[in-house]
Amino acid sequence: SQQGEEDPQALSIQEGENATMNCSYKTSINNLQWYRQNSGRGLVHLILIRSNEREKHSGRLRVTLDTSKKSSSLLITASRAADTASYFCATQAALEYGNKLVFGAGTILRVKS
Amino acid sequence: DAGITQSPRHKVTETGTPVTLRCHQTENHRYMYWYRQDPGHGLRLIHYSYGVKDTDKGEVSDGYSVSRSKTEDFLLTLESATSSQTSVYFCAIGERGEKAETQYFGPGTRLLVL
Numbered sequence: 001s002q003q004g005e006e007d008p009q010a011l012s013i014q015e016g017e018n019a020t021m022n023c024s025y026k027t028s029i030n031n032l033q034w035y036r037q038n039s040g041r042g043l044v045h046l047i048l049i050r051s052n053e054r055e056k057h058s059g060r061l062r063v064t065l066d067t068s069k070k071s072s073s074l075l076i077t078a079s080r081a082a083d084t085a086s087y088f089c090a091t092q093a094a095l096e097y098g099n100k101l102v103f104g105a106g107t108i109l110r111v112k113s
Numbered sequence: 114d115a116g117i118t119q120s121p122r123h124k125v126t127e128t129g130t131p132v133t134l135r136c137h138q139t140e141n142h143r144y145m146y147w148y149r150q151d152p153g154h155g156l157r158l159i160h161y162s163y164g165v166k167d168t169d170k171g172e173v174s175d176g177y178s179v180s181r182s183k184t185e186d187f188l189l190t191l192e193s194a195t196s197s198q199t200s201v202y203f204c205a206i207g208e209r210g211e212k213a214e215t216q217y218f219g220p221g222t223r224l225l226v227l
Contacts, residue, residue: 033215042117042203042218043156088155092214100146100171101216103155 006089006107014112019076021107023089024069030092032065032072033101037086046074046087081113116140117219119204125225132191134222136204138184144207145187146216147171147179149200156203162187194226 007022023032031050035043049056049065049072056063062075076083086108090101116139126132136145144163148156148171158171160179168179176198178190191198204219 040221042220043205043216045215045217048215100158100161101214102172103148103157105153105155 006087006104008107009105010108010110012110012112013079015079015081017079019079019083019109019111021074021087021089021109023072023074023104025072025089025091025104026070027091027093029067032063033090033092034061034063034072034074035088035090035103037088037106039085043088076109079109079111081111083109084111085109117204117206117217119202119219119222121222122220123223125227126194127227128195129193132194132224132226134189134202134204134224136187136189136219138187138206140206140208140217141184142206142208142217143184144214145181146205146207147177147187147189148203148205149173149198150203150221151200159189159202191224194224196226198224199226200224 005024013019029051031048033048034046036046037043047058047061047063049063051067060077065072086106088103088106090103092101118137120135146161147159150156157173159173159177160171162168162181180188202222205216207214207216
């Protein structure tokens with residue numbers, strides 16, 4: 001079963017607006033990661049936040065993590081048409097032998113120009 | 114997609130036939146993964162490898178087998194393809210950093226089983 005669940009399933013905004021996507025998970029994690037997938041392409045790693053971190057920034061991306069609520073959010077500021085893609089959160093429980101990422105179903109973001 | 118290739122990129126096959134998908138990396142990463150992606154399910158792990166000849170099952174391994182005889186190659190085999198295995202298959206490689214691992218994905222293989 002999936003660990004992460006994204007909300008909303010789909011989001012449509014105008015260029016220049018901010019986009020916020022949320023992810024909830026069920027069990028304890030070592031870290032949570034966000035990936036982007038452009039149509040017909042593989043996933044690209046965006047940002048990783050560890051369980052002892054609360055907020056992280058990378059360019060126009062801001063990720064927050066609330067381990068007490070088992071949730072994370074990805075904020076894309078000043079969105080561009082090129083940000084149109086699917087966004088996935090993925091959780092990693094522990095760095096054990098053969099540890100794995102568990103992905104959510106994703107949020108489809110459409111940025112209209 | 115740099116450093117990871119998948120072949121074939123597209124394949125149409127018939128139910129009951131064997132199919133092998135290949136993942137090739139030039140990054141010398143130890144960890145390799147096979148996922149399938151279906152609408153509404155995100156990515157689900159099929160099998161993974163943590164070294165040459167070292168593999169283990171993922172979440173949806175039934176009907177699939179894998180082999181890794183070299184660091185750079187990870188093969189996924191559908192012994193007898195079924196229509197439920199129609200999907201997009203992604204290979205990924207893992208980079209183990211300090212207390213965390215990120216993954217890098219190939220371009221995917223679209224498989225249609227008729």
